[in-house]
Amino acid sequence: MADTFRALVATKTDDGQTVEVTNISDADLMDGDVTVAVAHSTVNYKDGLAITGAAPILRASPMVPGIDFAGEVTASDNNDWKPGDKVVLNGYGVGESHSGGYAQRARIKGEWLVKLPETFSTADAMAIGTAGYTAMLCVLALEKHGIGPKDGDILVTGANGGVGSVAIALLAKLGYRAVASTGRTQEADYLKSIGAADVIDRAEFSEPGRPIGKERWAGAVDAVGGVTLANVIAQTCYGGTVAACGLAGGADLPSSVYPFILRGVTLAGIDSVMAPRGIREEAWSRLARDLDLDKLKAMTKTIGLDDVVGAASDIMAGTVRGRLVVDVNA
Incomplete structure (x- = not known):
C-alpha cells in the first residue's frame, strides 16, 4: 500500500469550513477492525448538507465525508471478513462522526459492512447507494403493510432525486403503478423511461x-417531508401506507390525526442509518433481484473526487437528476 492516498477532507474554521482534496495516510483514519480499498462512493442529499455546511452533519474536524462506499477488504481483524x-x-x-467514503481507503468496524451481492459491481452498488437502499427499505415497508400492485397508485415524491428515481424503477419492476411528483416536470420523459406511469407537478x-x-x-414513498408529506397523508386511501424517509422540504409535519383514525392510514418511518444488519441484507438481496440494472445505468452519472464539492452544491440546489457515482480513483 502507498504511504499516502487521496481523500476529500472537510475542516472546520472560524469562517465555516473548508473542503479540499488532499493526501492523507492511515494515521489520519479512525479506529476500526477492517480496512477497505474504496473503489466507489456516491453523493446523497445528506452528503450535500455535510459538504456545503447547510446542516451540522459533520461531527468532527478534520473529517472525510461520504456516507457510503463500496470496495474490497485489504486487512481484517474481524472474523466476518477477510482480504x-x-x-x-x-x-x-x-462520513459524519467517522471517516467516510470520499477517500481511497477506509478503516471501519466490520459489523457495519454488508457483503456486496455478486450481481453488482462496486460502481453499481454506489449507483444505488444510501438513496437506493433507502428506496428499497420504503418498498419493503409498503409490502410488509400489505400494499400490493392491485391496490392502486403509489405516489413517489422528490421523484428526480436518488431515492425517488430508484423507488420508481423498483415499483415498476414489481408491477406497481408509480406516479412521480416533481418540481421539474420537464423531466417527464426521463421519469417515464425509468418506470413512472404518470408525472405530476409537486405544486399540488x-x-x-x-x-x-x-x-x-x-401508498407513497416520501423523501420531502413538511407540507408535502402532510398533503400526501391526507390523500392516502383507506388502509394505505406512506413510507417517510426524508426532509428535503422540511422537518415539520403540519398534519392532523384524521387520516390515521378515519382511514387507518399508516405512516411508516424509514431509518437507513442504524438499521440492523439483517434488514440491510434483506434490502440488498432484494435490490439484486428486483432492480433493473439498465434503468439504474440510465439514471447514473460518474464523477471523480475533484467533482464532489460542485456536485454537493448541485444536489442542494435540486438540479441533480438520478444518481451520482464517485470514482475515488479517477
Missing part, C-alpha cells in the same frame, strides 16, 4: 391543504 471480500457500507455515522402538494382530502394513493 479480498467485496463489501458495501451505508450509514452508521460514517406544496401549499397547506385540508386535514383530510380525496383518496388518491394506495
